[in-house]
Amino acid sequence: MTGSDAAPALPATRVVVGVNGTPGSRAALRRAADEAGQRRAELWAVLAWQPPGGELHARRAPAAPLPGLDWENLARTTLVTAVREVFPGGAGVPLRAVLARGTPGRALAMTADREDDLLVVGAGHRGRLHRALRPSVSRYCVAHAACPVLTVPPPPLEADLAMAHRRNVWRLRLDTRHFTRETTPPAT
Numbered sequence: 001m002t003g004s005d006a007a008p009a010l011p012a013t014r015v016v017v018g019v020n021g022t023p024g025s026r027a028a029l030r031r032a033a034d035e036a037g038q039r040r041a042e043l044w045a046v047l048a049w050q051p052p053g054g055e056l057h058a059r060r061a062p063a064a065p066l067p068g069l070d071w072e073n074l075a076r077t078t079l080v081t082a083v084r085e086v087f088p089g090g091a092g093v094p095l096r097a098v099l100a101r102g103t104p105g106r107a108l109a110m111t112a113d114r115e116d117d118l119l120v121v122g123a124g125h126r127g128r129l130h131r132a133l134r135p136s137v138s139r140y141c142v143a144h145a146a147c148p149v150l151t152v153p154p155p156p157l158e159a160d161l162a163m164a165h166r167r168n169v170w171r172l173r174l175d176t177r178h179f180t181r182e183t184t185p186p187a188t
Contacts, residue, residue, distance in 0.1 A: 006031035017120040021078045024122035024154035029086045031152045032120040036093040045083055046098045048107035049075035059123055075099055087166035105140025112147050124149035
């Protein structure tokens with residue numbers, strides 16, 4: 001069989017994961033790496049970004065190119081930092097870090113455009129007010145992706161961090177009794 005008679009190489013299977021630097025996205029990144037290893041697939045870590053105010057505002061602003069570059073550099077730094085923190089010794093699978101300009105749900109669904117891809121997204125804790133103000137990336141991906149979507153629940157610590165952040169914003173005293181119980185080893 002000669003080189004021209006060989007069957008064309010099939011495109012590599014990909015596991016596409018949304019990354020934004022939060023604890024939930026880091027959990028999704030770890031899970032996506034596990035899935036990529038099991039499937040012998042390439043891992044695509046994708047961070048979607050937009051200029052402040054969205055694309056329409058960026059096109060109308062007279063000095064749009066310069067601030068846009070700053071936001072793109074910030075997105076790149078966030079993506080690289082998240083990947084390095086999750087995989088300090090390397091991912092163990094082929095990894096590609098991708099910046100996608102656009103809304104997160106749409107950018108992820110468009111990146112994971114093959115039927116044999118797997119899209120992994122974090123499914124964060126979302127209250128009614130948050131759902132009303134910001135659309136769910138995971139719901140968008142489930143509804144619009146051309147491939148299977150795996151939603152990863154947030155780590156238990158994420159809810160505690162959000163609660164501590166809210167209390168700090170409102171300058172309320174933080175009750176650390178349950179943190180102490182969970183982190184203090186039992187006395188022997």
